[in-house]
Amino acid sequence: MADGMAKEETAQQLQEQPLNTPPQVTTTTIPPDASAQLSDAAKASTSAYRRSALAYLSLTKPRLTALIVLSAATSYALFPTPPLLTSPDAPSLSTLTLLYLTFGTTLCSAAANTLNMVAEPKYDAQMSRTKNRPLVRKLLTGRQAVVFAVLCAGAGTVALWFGVNPTVAGLGAANIILYAGIYTPLKRVSVVNTWVGALVGAIPPLMGWAAAATSTTPSLPTTPTTHWYDESLHLLSLPGGWLLAALLFAWQFPHFNALSMTIAHEYKAAGYQMMSWKYPALNGRVALRYSILCFPICVGLWWAGVTDRGFLVTSSVVNAWLVREAWRFWRLKGQRGASRRLFWASVWHLPGVLGLACLHKKGLWEGVGRWLWGEEEEEEEDGYVY
Incomplete structure (x- = not known):
């Protein structure tokens, strides 16, 4: 009964708290991210191969990567095409291009997220949300993570370049640099980092749109004066x-x-x-x-x-x-x-x-x-x- 009265008292105090009081430390909890869950599974695994696989997977921040890929794929799907069940000769979206887009975007996102973790293990250890990340728990070394990031970045950019188009590949590479090279260090300098991080999330829809434009529109006519930015402007013109x-x-x-x-x-x-x-x-x-x-x-x-x-x-x-x-x-x-x-x-x-x-x-x-x-x-x- 005493516990119940205490809870009622606390609830009443919260309701009576003035709105102009300074913000207090909140005890609201957030669910553990996928990286933390995968790190726990890797730590508990008795198989060396499974432990390594889960540790590397946790570097990619799977839920964030899935959101990035979802936004790119949705933008691809929303590109204007003829209605369903129309003429078979009508332009349509390419499934193969979508696969390359998904694969390349996943690897580019994995690379960016991994480099982000490489730069912050000392600070990640101080926060409940990030203290279980693989580099904090010594499941992988920093060198292993860097090699993994470089391989993902290279494979992802190549897949986008040859499987989609150079414009999308350039956007994917730029997003890695923007997230790992600018946003990550800026977090300790200025609140402007939030706007830079929002730019990182805004680029994948442009990637999907430019990929769809390649599938459904004729290629830009090439002339001796045609430059790479001519094609980029063409693909991103709508x-x-x-x-x-x-x-x-x-x-x-x-x-x-x-x-x-x-x-x-x-x-x-x-x-x-x-x-x-x-x-x-x-x-x-x-x-x-x-x-x-x-x-x-x-x-x-x-x-x-x-x-x-x-x-x-x-x-x-x-x-x-x-x-x-x-x-x-x-x-x-x-x-x-x-x-x-x-x-x-x-x-x-x-x-x-x-x-x-x-x-x-x-x-x-x-x-x-x-x-x-x-x-x-x-x-x-x-x-x-x-």
């Missing part, structure tokens, strides 16, 4: 890829700002310059601003012809949920469970919006409708223009 990149860029602020608020004291102790402890009020405002920005970005996807009009309705529902939680996060300064609620809202928001965009892809179901109703396809003199 606004759809940039809008998807903007969506990923904006989404990362409510996601990371909520996550960092739960362990702000650990970031401060480890010397990481994060808004969550340096500028907590700004941390909340930024999360709210970029959550609101998802609305015009989704409108832009319809305006650019990437999605149909129904996407305006369905995406608005999901975006409104994110904005509501971001507003609560800002108003309560991340306290009273607001950080946890916004974090989980952001976790479900991104796959929700991307999935809805795929369902509402412009013209996707027009061919199915004509087939069901027995209508003949209208022919145009100039063929398909997308």
Whole structure:
């Protein structure tokens, strides 16, 4: 009974706490990441081969890599193509190109994540979220990790160059440099690191868009004056890829700002310059601003012809949920469970919006409708223009 009364007293105090009080250390826990789980499995394994395989896999941050690949593949799938069940001569996306894109992007992401861990074992050891990473636990040496990163970077870039196109390969290589060479050291210098990290997440949709453009459009005519940047501008000329990149860029602020608020004291102790402890009020405002920005970005996807009009309705529902939680996060300064609620809202928001965009892809179901109703396809003199 005493325990129950104590819990009720604590809950009452939290409810009566003024909103203008300084942010306090939160005890909200976040689930262990895949790297920590794989490191635990590697540590417990009795097989040397299995232990090494799990340790190397944990270097890649599998969940983060999966998100990167998902954003690139979704952008690839959303590139404008003729409706389903139309003429077999119509341009379509290449499955082989998608496989190369997925394989190369996975390896480039693995390389970037590994180099990030190589640079930070001393600081990772000071934080609950990262203390179980493989280099902290001595499951692998720094030299082994560097060799692994170089092999992944080389194989990934080559796969993208020959399997997709040089533009996508260049974006993949640039993202490795941006994440490992700029974002990682900047984390200990300035809160601007959050914006740089958001740029890293925005590049994969551009990779997917440029890869799809290669599959569905004729090659750029080559002349003696044609340069590599001519092809890059050609492949990235349509606004759809940039809008998807903007969506990923904006989404990362409510996601990371909520996550960092739960362990702000650990970031401060480890010397990481994060808004969550340096500028907590700004941390909340930024999360709210970029959550609101998802609305015009989704409108832009319809305006650019990437999605149909129904996407305006369905995406608005999901975006409104994110904005509501971001507003609560800002108003309560991340306290009273607001950080946890916004974090989980952001976790479900991104796959929700991307999935809805795929369902509402412009013209996707027009061919199915004509087939069901027995209508003949209208022919145009100039063929398909997308």
